[in-house]
Amino acid sequence: MSDMYRHNLLSKKTGYEPVFIFTRELFHDKIKSRKLQVGFMKLTLMYFSPTHTTKKIVSAIGKTFFEKMLCEVRIADLTFLAKRMHEYSFTQEDVLVIGVPVYGGRIPLVVKSFLSTVSGNGAKAAAVAVYGNRDYDDALLELYDTLTERGFTVCAAGAFIGQHSYSDKVGAGRPDVDDLLAAGTFALAAYEKVMAAKPVAKQIRGNRPYKEYAPSILQQRTAPIENADACIQCGKCIEVCPVCNLDAGSHDGGKCIGCAACVKFCPVGARSFRDANIAKVKAWLEENCRARKTPEFFI
Ligand SMILES: Cc1cc2nc3c(=O)[nH]c(=O)nc-3n(C[C@H](O)[C@H](O)[C@H](O)COP(=O)(O)O)c2cc1C
Ligand code: SF4
Ligand code: SF4
Numbered sequence: 001m002s003d004m005y006r007h008n009l010l011s012k013k014t015g016y017e018p019v020f021i022f023t024r025e026l027f028h029d030k031i032k033s034r035k036l037q038v039g040f041m042k043l044t045l046m047y048f049s050p051t052h053t054t055k056k057i058v059s060a061i062g063k064t065f066f067e068k069m070l071c072e073v074r075i076a077d078l079t080f081l082a083k084r085m086h087e088y089s090f091t092q093e094d095v096l097v098i099g100v101p102v103y104g105g106r107i108p109l110v111v112k113s114f115l116s117t118v119s120g121n122g123a124k125a126a127a128v129a130v131y132g133n134r135d136y137d138d139a140l141l142e143l144y145d146t147l148t149e150r151g152f153t154v155c156a157a158g159a160f161i162g163q164h165s166y167s168d169k170v171g172a173g174r175p176d177v178d179d180l181l182a183a184g185t186f187a188l189a190a191y192e193k194v195m196a197a198k199p200v201a202k203q204i205r206g207n208r209p210y211k212e213y214a215p216s217i218l219q220q221r222t223a224p225i226e227n228a229d230a231c232i233q234c235g236k237c238i239e240v241c242p243v244c245n246l247d248a249g250s251h252d253g254g255k256c257i258g259c260a261a262c263v264k265f266c267p268v269g270a271r272s273f274r275d276a277n278i279a280k281v282k283a284w285l286e287e288n289c290r291a292r293k294t295p296e297f298f299i
Contacts, residue, residue: 015086016044017075040093041071047099048078048111050242050259053162053175054130055079058099060180061126061158064187065097065194079242079261084114090123095194096152098143099128101162103257104214105137110243110257112146120151124197126190127157132164133171134289140298141206153197156190157204157298158183165260166278170285171293182295189299202298216258216277223256224263230270237262237271 045062049055055077066073078084090096100107107115107129125147129140136159147154160179164170175183193200223245226237238246240261245253258278263271273279 015076015083017077041069042094043069043071044074044076044094044096046076046078046096048108050079050261051165051264054099054101056175057128057130057160057183058097060183061097061187064184065191068191078114081244087117089119090121092122094123096123096125098125099130100143102129102131102136102139104217105135105139105211106213107139107142115146115150118150123152124194125152125154127154128160130160130162133161133293134285138206138210141204142210144204153199155193155198157200158186159296161293164285166282167285170289179295186297193299200298204298220254221256221258222275223252224271224273227270230268232268234267236265236267240265
């Protein structure tokens with residue numbers, strides 16, 4: 001096995017992505033020159049991110065954490081059902097950076113049920129909610145509470161903005177360069193808190209009890225419809241669906257969570273929402289939520 005890096009061949013078993021795990025050997029000189037006490041900490045980046053904006057923010061935060069920690073890094077992409085079926089258990093040596101998108105001002109139901117299976121065991125966490133420039137309401141507070149209940153010490157929390165899943169005019173192109181710079185700033189402050197094992201000191205915005213899940217989030221949705229004439233049968237929509245709602249015949253399996261991944265990633269634009277409710281939400285967002293919002297940190 002190379003002394004530069006080793007491949008995480010166990011990823012299929014553990015639920016982590018097959019990423020390169022950077023070893024202490026690779027950074028030996030750096031570690032020595034900086035007199036770092038790296039110890040045996042591990043950094044885990046975890047996210048649910050059907051349209052990839054949350055993934056971008058968590059990756060930017062993770063990059064800064066890694067540059068500071070120079071340790072083993074694991075990635076758990078919870079977007080895929082198979083990854084959410086693994087059990088994840090952490091230790092006091094672990095640092096978790098976790099990001100979720102905001103759905104109806106709450107954390108997505110699939111993430112909520114997944115998190116009830118995770119054990120923190122005293123690991124330190126930085127919690128991130130990514131919302132589509134409307135509001136994150138109670139989602140960040142809910143993520144903080146859920147992680148705390150699961151045994152994590154949550155040292156930092158941040159709300160960031162991503163392009164809205166339903167409109168390319170709302171939060172257009174975000175996260176952008178300024179957002180990624182903000183993610184780096186957040187990470188530096190969060191890293192200090194994690195190393196000191198200090199929980200979040202600032203009151204996280206949000207209310208308890210959390211707002212009710214909107215009926216549109218709770219009820220069964222109709223999957224975005226495919227335009228058979230335009231479809232080139234590439235299978236991308238099936239691949240990206242986080243609940244495996246579509247099959248090879250593109251039938252609606254009745255489990256659609258309205259995440260918009262199949263719409264966004266279809267290479268020929270053959271999928272679209274025909275749901276009147278989503279069309280109304282889209283129009284309302286474009287009318288009311290175009291003014292730029294900025295990231296907020298609770299550290
Ligand atoms: C079902 C659903 C509900 C959403 N609810 C909200 C919301 O309450 N507030 C908001 O600002 N954005 C909302 N959004 C937008 C997403 O939070 C936003 O686009 C986020 O960047 C998507 O993350 P992803 O790219 O990682 O999938 C919602 C998106 C979906 C699909
Ligand atoms: S079918 Fe529904 S859940 Fe699956 S990718 Fe499309 S919008 Fe998301
Ligand atoms: S991603 Fe688009 S083109 Fe590919 S199979 Fe799905 S609907 Fe057809």
